[in-house]
Amino acid sequence: MEVQTPGRRNDDGTVGYSLFPPFRSMMYGPFLRLPRGRYCLTFMVQPGRALLGRHPVLGVEVIAQNRILQAWSDFTPAELRAGEQRMLFEVPEAISIESGNDAPFEFRFTAFGTCPFRVTKLSLAETGADEPPCPGEMSWRLLGRCRLFPLPGSLAISPLSIGRLTFGPPWTQFCLPAGRFNLDLDFRVARLKRPASPALELRLTDHEKRIIVEKRFLGRDLESGKQSIPFAIPPDLGYEAGMPSRLRIEMRQFGTARLALDDLRVVRVPGSAVQGVSLPARQVVAPASARKNLLILGNCQAQILARCLGTHRGFSKRFRIRHHGLELPPNLLEQSRRDLESTDVLLIQDIKEWEQYPLRDYVPPQAQILRYPCVRFASLWPFDAFNGPDDRLAAAKDYPNFEFTYFDGLLARLRRDIPDHEERFRVYRTLAISGIIDPTRLHGFEERRLLAMDKRFDIGLGAFVLENFRKRRLFHTTAHPNGRLLNMLLAYLERELGTRCTYWSTLRLDTLRDLQVPVHPIVAEKLAVTWADASTRYRYRGRTVTWDEYFRKYIAYYG
Known part of the structure; x- marks a missing residue:
């Protein structure tokens, strides 16, 4: 499991x-x-x-x-103190290894900012036939997200309240899968x-309002003490879109009642169909036709750019953002084709995978097409498989779930020539x-x-790398640039699109820093x-390690 801020991996292995x-x-x-x-x-x-x-x-x-939600649950302190927690989920044929679709599973632990805790155990096991069926219902308990300040108990809604109460401070993330x-x-x-007069109004909106x-x-509707409002999330707003819409719940009272809200939750209807689901015609902002559909094609760099642009208030007023990888598994082809056919602006990363992109024939002829560079740097990692010979034995041992994401071609050669682990490490360390x-x-x-990249794209990013890579850590791996470089790439896209999207902090762009390969x-x-020597520490699976520790582990693991 990868650990990122605000989490930390302790010396005893807990998080x-x-x-x-x-x-x-x-x-x-762990994907x-x-x-x-x-x-x-x-x-x-x-x-x-x-x-x-x-x-x-x-x-x-x-x-x-990154888009098919198979299970969700939230936990109170009392539930966590009760002991071991179990979440059952199913891997259907369509996203299993047998299907041929590349469908990595991950488990995301999200802290709600109201209680410190330690994760002391985590395991995954296939269940037997005697286990109960996987629960079809998912529910999101939201009352604790309603407060800007951490206060216990119910939420009081007074007649003196003015305007709408927005459920969820601006930093909260609330997304749902498609369904009812x-x-x-x-x-x-x-x-x-x-x-007989209006007393309360609730509204659920997305981040585009x-x-x-x-x-x-x-008022008389409230006398029962319970209400339920049915609604539907279409696929283009849910997790299935790859970039789900952030949802907000707004409440307005009319000064005719004093209420205490004890519970607020969203419950998914088990087995609910989503075909034909659409939003009401009424819009709070300009109609969707006033914005262009922008599709960004590319690797993890493209995904970060799409996420940042899609959540930027100014940019999202002009564009509706989608991201696709260039290597699409079969189960995503149909949704990706629909996204592509409705695209007004297509941003294509300059990598070889575009030549084999299976949906090239569906690019609309009227779409504006822009190319942008892939930011990579081989100089610091000359033995990395991305830059030279691969370590096929290591890749075959782990497939399809890899302990190390980056393989070392020189260590693959030394494994054949030097069986002894310690001697192999010594030769690799001295390059003798x-x-x-x-x-x-x-x-x-x-x-x-x-x-040459700078000349082709008129970007200046390559010159910046050459001038600064010796004194700053600009790359975490050969294909993982830091936030500063991605910010420069973002500025290039803004210029080409004729818009402006300033990010004063590059921390949000620097999400690739949690995996680093030692130099x-x-x-x-x-x-x-x-900045790099034998004592420099690098992030690896929530810990920091030196070059020696990282490659000793690599040698010991792959033999």
């Missing part, structure tokens, strides 16, 4: 969370390809002192292909002035072997390639890199 920042995935992974069947995710969490008492403090998702749902409310009416459902209640690539010569090739100390010395 901790300490309240800041809230509502962010603090642990995710497993699974056979068809039923599985049980088991974990134990030790909560600390909760600020909101009975409200959930942790949410766990089981999601495939009920928005359930439990409340107590302390005082009701006019039973499109209304998904809206309902107004009269003939016939290996010269890092300075490789850098000469990279220098010419980067300057060989001799390579760093030959290239005069000042």
